Amino acid sequence: MNSTPMIINALGQLDNPNAPRSAGAAAQLNQSSEQLTIDARTLADAHASGLIAVNITLGYTMGDLPPYEHTLHEIDVWDGIVREHAADLLKVRTVADLHRAREEGRIGVVYGFQNAVAVGEDIDRVATFAELGVRVVQLxxxxxxxIGDGSMAPANRGLSDFGRHVVEALNAHDVMVDLSHSGERTCLEAAALSRTPVSINHTGCRALADLPRNKTDEELRLVASRGGFVGIYFMPFLSLSGHATAADVVEHIDHAVNVCGEDHVGIGTDGPVTSIDDLDAYRADLAEHVALRRAAGVGAAGERADTLPFVLDLRGVDQFRELIHLLERRGYRSERIEKILGRNFLDYADRVWAATA
Structure with missing residues (x-):
């Protein structure tokens, strides 16, 4: 490709995972933004990678913190991070902000949840979160x-009655309904119910690797048919071996394109740009992290002490350029690659987010 496309990561991280407070297993389990490290290296690596915007996870996902109060605090924390690094970061509320980030050479930060439990029993909290700038809510x-069943919930019960109201409220406030991590029935029911297109911001294809965190062709097809978006992650679930490679990422992207069409597929890496420097030390800590997740009941099938939560040969500041190269070798033309790297997410956001928020 002659020029770098608009790279938007539908689910990723801004963090230097080598910093002490970012590296601990307990810190990863509690999911506190105050334990991230957004330092000079984090920002320099993000810029060097070509990243234009990233949907980051904030608020309550798991652990023993009070969901609503913790989520409000996390929004305050991220507002402070963006203010502190205003020369490098821009809080994204609208599609115009995504364009502005690119024009001004900043990284757009999209506020998103990976669990909607912080809504509690008060549907008005959806409006509160939207007003505070949350643009993506994973159910x-x-x-x-x-609200519904996750991918590891054995009953696969689908949306609850309250969950239907949550989807309707998210629609009313122009917030993306993200169905990553959801159970199959929850995904299908939410996609059918939603008045606006929905997304699966970080997933793989179950037809290629039959694991619960991946989506069936039926789910992928329904989301795409209603104008939605599917982001493929750089995660171990792309291979039954648990050791996914860059080639697996390309295979899952290609399968998703064949099922969904080239206008509905993108990337949601579920990882940072900055690489882990000491992999041996990280592997030693990983066993504790996986054990803690399993004990807390939040682990997924396919997670093991030896399964790195990233693709070893598709990481660091060159990960997006390497993916472009691999897609070119696969025969993908420039226009299709541009769509996958960010244009499709941009267009999807344009279908969901209001012009002003």
């Missing part, structure tokens, strides 16, 4: 909540 994490 469930791996386990069931009062």
């Amino acid at each position: 469930t994490y791996n386990q069931a909540n009062h």
Whole structure:
């Protein structure tokens, strides 16, 4: 390709995972933004990668923190991070902000949840979160909540009655309904119910790797048919071996394109740009992290102590350029690659987010 496309990561991280407070297993389990490290290296690596915007996870996902109060605090924390690094970061509320980030050489930060449990029983909290700038809400994490079943919930019960109201409220406030981590029935029911297109911001294709965190062709097809978006992650679930490679990422992207069409597929890496420097030390800590997730009931099938939560040969500041190269070798033309790297997410956002928010 002659020029770098508009790279938008539908689910990723801004963090230096080598910093002490970012690296601990307990810190990863509690999912606190105050334990991230957004330092000079984090920002320099993000810029060097070509990243224009990223949907980051904030608020309550799992653990023993009070969901609503913790989520409000996390929004304050991220507002502070963006203010502190205003020369490098821009809070994204609208599609115009995504364009502005590119024009001004900043990284757009999209506020998103990976669990909607913080809504509690008060549907008005959806409006509160939207007003505070939350643009993406994932309905469930791996386990069931009062909104619907996650991918690891054995009953596969679908949306609850309250969950239907949550989807309707998210629609009313122009917030993306993200069905990553959801159970199959929850995904299908939410996609059918939603008045606006929905997304699966970070997933793989179950037809290629039959694991609960991946989506069936039926789910992928329904989301795309209603104008939605599917982001393929750089995660171990892309291979039954648990050791996914860059080639697996390309295979899952290609399968998703064949099922959904080239206008509805993108990337949601579920990882940072900055690479882990000491992989041996990280592997030693990983066993504790996986054990803690399993004990807390939030782990997923396919997670093991030896399965790195990233693709070893598709990481670091060159990960997007390497993916472009691999897609070119696969025969993908420039226009299709531009869509996958960010244009499709941009267009999807244009279908969901209001012009002003």
